[in-house]
Every structure is written in structure tokens, then in C-alpha cells.
Amino acid sequence: MRVTDSSWMEVQFSMVMQFGRSLRRRWLTVSVIALLSVVALVSIATRVPFSSEILRSRVTASLRDALDADVEIGTVGLRIFPQFEARVEHLVIRHRRRRAVPPLISVGTVTVDADVIGLWRRHVSHVKLEGLEIQIPPKDESDHHSSTAGGAQLIDGRQLTVDVLEAPGARLVILPKRTEKPPKTWELHQLRLESVSVNTTMPFKALLTNAVPPGQIATEGSLGPWQRDDPGDTPVQGRFTFEDADLGFFKGIDGTLSSVGSYGGSLGRIEVRGKTDTPDFMVKVSGQTVPLKTSYYAIVDGTNGDTRLEDVQASFLNTSLTAKGGVFDVKGVKGRLITLDVEIDRGRIEDVLRLAIASPRPSMTGALRLRTTFNLPPGDRDVIDKLRLNGHFMLERGRFTDAKTQQQIDGLSLRARGKPDVDTKRAVGSTFTGRFVLADGVLALPVVTFDVPGAVVELKGRYALRRETLAFAGELVMDAKLSETTTGFKSFLLKAVDPLFRREGKTVVPLRVTGTRDQPSFGLDMKRVFTRKDVAQRK
Numbered sequence: 001m002r003v004t005d006s007s008w009m010e011v012q013f014s015m016v017m018q019f020g021r022s023l024r025r026r027w028l029t030v031s032v033i034a035l036l037s038v039v040a041l042v043s044i045a046t047r048v049p050f051s052s053e054i055l056r057s058r059v060t061a062s063l064r065d066a067l068d069a070d071v072e073i074g075t076v077g078l079r080i081f082p083q084f085e086a087r088v089e090h091l092v093i094r095h096r097r098r099r100a101v102p103p104l105i106s107v108g109t110v111t112v113d114a115d116v117i118g119l120w121r122r123h124v125s126h127v128k129l130e131g132l133e134i135q136i137p138p139k140d141e142s143d144h145h146s147s148t149a150g151g152a153q154l155i156d157g158r159q160l161t162v163d164v165l166e167a168p169g170a171r172l173v174i175l176p177k178r179t180e181k182p183p184k185t186w187e188l189h190q191l192r193l194e195s196v197s198v199n200t201t202m203p204f205k206a207l208l209t210n211a212v213p214p215g216q217i218a219t220e221g222s223l224g225p226w227q228r229d230d231p232g233d234t235p236v237q238g239r240f241t242f243e244d245a246d247l248g249f250f251k252g253i254d255g256t257l258s259s260v261g262s263y264g265g266s267l268g269r270i271e272v273r274g275k276t277d278t279p280d281f282m283v284k285v286s287g288q289t290v291p292l293k294t295s296y297y298a299i300v301d302g303t304n305g306d307t308r309l310e311d312v313q314a315s316f317l318n319t320s321l322t323a324k325g326g327v328f329d330v331k332g333v334k335g336r337l338i339t340l341d342v343e344i345d346r347g348r349i350e351d352v353l354r355l356a357i358a359s360p361r362p363s364m365t366g367a368l369r370l371r372t373t374f375n376l377p378p379g380d381r382d383v384i385d386k387l388r389l390n391g392h393f394m395l396e397r398g399r400f401t402d403a404k405t406q407q408q409i410d411g412l413s414l415r416a417r418g419k420p421d422v423d424t425k426r427a428v429g430s431t432f433t434g435r436f437v438l439a440d441g442v443l444a445l446p447v448v449t450f451d452v453p454g455a456v457v458e459l460k461g462r463y464a465l466r467r468e469t470l471a472f473a474g475e476l477v478m479d480a481k482l483s484e485t486t487t488g489f490k491s492f493l494l495k496a497v498d499p500l501f502r503r504e505g506k507t508v509v510p511l512r513v514t515g516t517r518d519q520p521s522f523g524l525d526m527k528r529v530f531t532r533k534d535v536a537q538r539k
Contacts, residue, residue: 294312
């Protein structure tokens with residue numbers, strides 16, 4: 001086929017037109033891509049700082065607005081490629097309206113790792129705080145700008161979020177209301193928070209050492225939203241385990257305590273529910289251990305460290321007790337006062353004696369009921385010397401573990417009923433009731449009654465816990481006459497003095513009890529027998 005010149009020109013023109021249309025499409029595509037790139041760069045530039053000074057300005061403004069605080073920053077280092085990394089030295093955040101209190105937050109070094117896309121989305125992948133110290137001041141009652149109970153104080157607009165924040169070796173310090181008292185300090189060996197933002201609830205994990213008693217606490221829970229007007233109102237909740245707490249830190253007791261529980265509330269007021277287990281609890285004066293378990297509900301005031309013990313349930317061996325009270329600050333004195341109201345409804349005297357007496361075998365057994373106030377003041381003295389008790393007790397079906405002592409009690413009961421010649425192997429149970437006051441290592445008994453079938457002993461006196469010495473005086477009241485407590489010639493002789501000891505149909509014999517716990521001495525108080533006052537009373 002023959003191609004004419006005109007046909008050839010048409011083909012060439014068509015090809016040129018097609019190439020032009022293709023070229024225009026390519027330029028249009030390139031232009032769109034370029035425009036989108038410019039838009040993206042502008043967007044990124046508004047979020048990603050490209051200089052240290054821009055970063056300093058943005059960090060300062062963000063923290064100032066989010067925390068309503070004054071912000072100070074030392075030096076700032078910045079690297080953009082291949083990954084965004086910022087390093088801030090000496091960050092200090094102070095409460096804007098409370099310049100008299102220490103800085104709210106201070107950090108030695110802040111390291112920020114992120115990527116450009118994440119920053120564009122207002123996300124930072126990782127932040128590490130070295131030398132972090134958070135100091136929570138007491139609530140300022142005069143601050144009219146502080147938050148009300150209406151809820152969280154959210155910040156307007158989308159906030160920057162840190163995916164993971166780690167702060168090894170951090171410190172949380174709760175400042176007391178009274179400046180003369182030391183602050184409550186928690187050493188946080190490990191601290192990790194996730195989804196960190198002032199407007200959110202932030203999951204956290206921490207490992208810390210408790211100061212008193214010393215031991216290690218592992219905890220996880222949630223914190224926030226942050227209350228910028230009053231950080232002490234910031235919500236917190238979680239669970240904890242407390243391991244290897246050394247009770248030997250307190251003078252006079254010993255043992256290794258472990259505890260598990262949960263807590264909730266705010267940094268300034270935390271409600272705690274937990275259980276403790278101390279398999280080797282010991283009061284050192286006895287040198288004997290008992291397995292002690294407790295469950296408790298307490299309210300902790302973070303501003304001064306005071307703890308209200310709303311309900312404590314404790315058990316050791318075969319004895320259970322309940323208590324209510326608290327651990328409170330004492331003005332001008334280092335340490336805290338422990339004050340409790342203690343009740344034992346179903347206890348055993350042998351369990352209590354195991355805590356108080358250095359003997360592998362208790363001197364008595366029996367059912368115990370007890371009510372007492374318990375006050376343990378602060379100070380360096382041994383627990384046994386500074387403990388204060390004031391209460392009353394009842395011991396039922398009490399029996400002495402020493403066979404010789406119990407035989408004397410059995411014999412007393414028989415003679416008091418006028419049956420001195422009856423030989424029985426049955427041990428009688430004794431009932432003890434009385435009031436007691438413990439102070440300075442001495443147990444005072446203003447009144448104690450010892451009751452066996454046929455006889456009642458009423459005593460008052462003192463028992464020194466360390467020396468284990470007895471000093472009591474009182475009366476033995478018997479149903480039988482003195483002459484009826486024995487047989488033979490002795491009975492005949494005693495008939496002459498029966499009237500001297502009889503009063504209102506009972507025989508009343510003045511007694512004294514001395515000696516030691518292991519070797520008590522019971523005797524007739526002859527001085528009181530022949531005093532005019534006693535004789536007159538008997539007549």
C-alpha cells in the first residue's frame with residue numbers, strides 16, 4: 001500500500017498530540033504529588049520541631065498548660081535522622097500558685113525516642129526519665145483555684161501521648177502538713193507507665209522499697225487523670241504484694257512479714273484492703289515464734305502518713321482478735337503512735353503467754369476473753385518497756401500446766417469445801433477475772449479474782465515482765481471453817497481461831513503471793529491477821 005504525504009503528516013500529528021496529552025498527565029500527577037508533599041511537610045513542620053530552641057519552646061508551653069505550672073529546662077539536644085531523639089537536661093516543674101513548696105517534679109535527664117509519623121499523630125513511642133523525683137505537697141486549703149469534687153480537670157484539645165514511660169530509680173515524696181515532720185518517701189526502683197497523657201487514666205507497674213518496716217513492694221494499677229490544681233487529688237488504684245518485710249526494725253519484735261492487697265482513692269487519701277502473713281512473729285522478751293495472720297481495711301492520709309485502721313482481724317495459734325484504731329503523727333517526736341482498741345472473744349491464755357513469757361511450756365491453759373486499749377508510743381525503747389495496755393479479762397476453765405501447782409489448787413478446792421481427806425485425781429478448773437494496766441514493763445492488777453469450787457482468792461499487785469517476779473496481796477475466802485480444812489489434831493487446834501477468821505458466814509484469810517512465775521510462794525499474811533483494823537472488821 002502506498003502512503004501519501006498527507007497521510008504521513010496526519011500520523012505524525014496524531015503521535016505528537018498523544019505525546020502532549022501524556023506529558024500533560026505526567027506534569028499534572030507530579031504537580032499533585034508535589035502539592036501533597038508540601039502539605040505533608042507543612043503539617044509535619046507544625047508538629048515536629050526541627051531545632052533545639054523550637055523543641056524547648058514547645059515542651060515548656062505544653063507542660064505549662066497541661067500541669068498549670070512553671071517550667072524550667074536546662075539544655076536541650078535534638079537529632080532528627082535517622083530517628084527522632086531528644087535529650088533534655090535538668091527539667092524542673094513548679095506549682096504556679098505555690099512557690100513556697102518544693103518543685104512538684106524534677107528530672108535529671110529526659111530522653112525522648114519517636115518517629116516522624118508518630119509525632120505527626122501526637123504520639124511519642126518511648127520516654128526515659130532519669131533522676132525523677134515527684135513531691136506531692138499537702139492540700140492548700142486557702143487556694144480558691146483548687147479543684148472541687150466535681151471530677152477530673154481535663155485539658156482542652158488533643159494532647160500528646162507517650163506510649164511507654166520508664167523512670168528507673170525514681171522517688172515519690174509525700175510532703176507532710178506540719179513542716180517539722182519528715183516527708184513520706186517511696187524509693188521506686190522500677191516505674192513504667194503506658195499511654196501517658198494528662199487527660200487519661202494511665203496503667204503503671206512499679207517496684208519499690210518500703211521504709212518502715214523495710215521490705216519490697218511490687219504494685220500495678222492505674223493513675224490519673226492528673227489533677228493539675230491539686231496533684232494530691234489525682235486518682236490511683238491498683239494491687240500490691242509486699243515481700244520480706246523485716247519486723248526486727250521495730251525494737252522488741254521480730255519476724256518476716258508478707259502482704260497482698262488492693263488500694264484505691266487519690267494520692268492524698270488511699271483506702272487499702274489487704275492480708276498479711278508472718279509465720280515467725282516474735283515478741284523478743286519471750287523468744288518464741290507464732291504464726292500470725294491478719295486481714296485489714298485502712299485509710300492512709302498521704303499528706304501526713306497517718307493511717308486509720310478501720311478493721312483488723314488477726315489470728316495466731318488458736319486465738320483470734322479484732323482491733324480498730326490507727327497509726328498517727330506525734331508533734332515534736334520522731335516516729336508514730338499506734339493506738340488500738342483490741343477485743344479477744346475466743347482466745348487461749350496459753351497462746352498469749354507464748355508471746356509474753358520465755359518458756360517453752362505455758363504456765364496455764366484456758367479460754368480467754370479480753371478487752372483492752374493498746375498504745376505503743378514512738379521512741380527507741382523496747383516494745384515491752386513502752387507498750388501501754390489498760391483493760392479487763394476473763395479466764396475460764398484455767399488449769400496450771402505444772403503438776404505440783406495444779407495439785408495445790410485441787411487441794412485448796414477440797415479443803416475450802418471441808419473435804420480435806422478426799423483424794424481425787426480430777427483437776428479443777430479455775431476462773432480468773434480482773435482489770436490490768438501495763439506500763440514500763442510492769443503489769444499492774446488493781447483487782448483480780450481467782451475462783452475455784454469452794455474458794456475465791458481476791459488479789460491486787462504487780463508482775464514485772466522482765467524479772468518475772470510477783471508481788472501480790474489479798475484474801476482467800478472459803479466456804480469451810482479453818483478447822484474443817486484439815487483433820488486430826490490440827491483440826492482440833494484450829495477450832496480455837498475459827499472465830500478470828502469468820503466473817504458473814506465465810507472464812508477470810510489474808511494472803512500474800514511472792515516469788516517468781518516459775519516458783520510462786522503463797523503464804524499467810526500474819527501482819528494483817530493481827531492488825532486491829534482486820535480484827536475489828538472480822539468482829
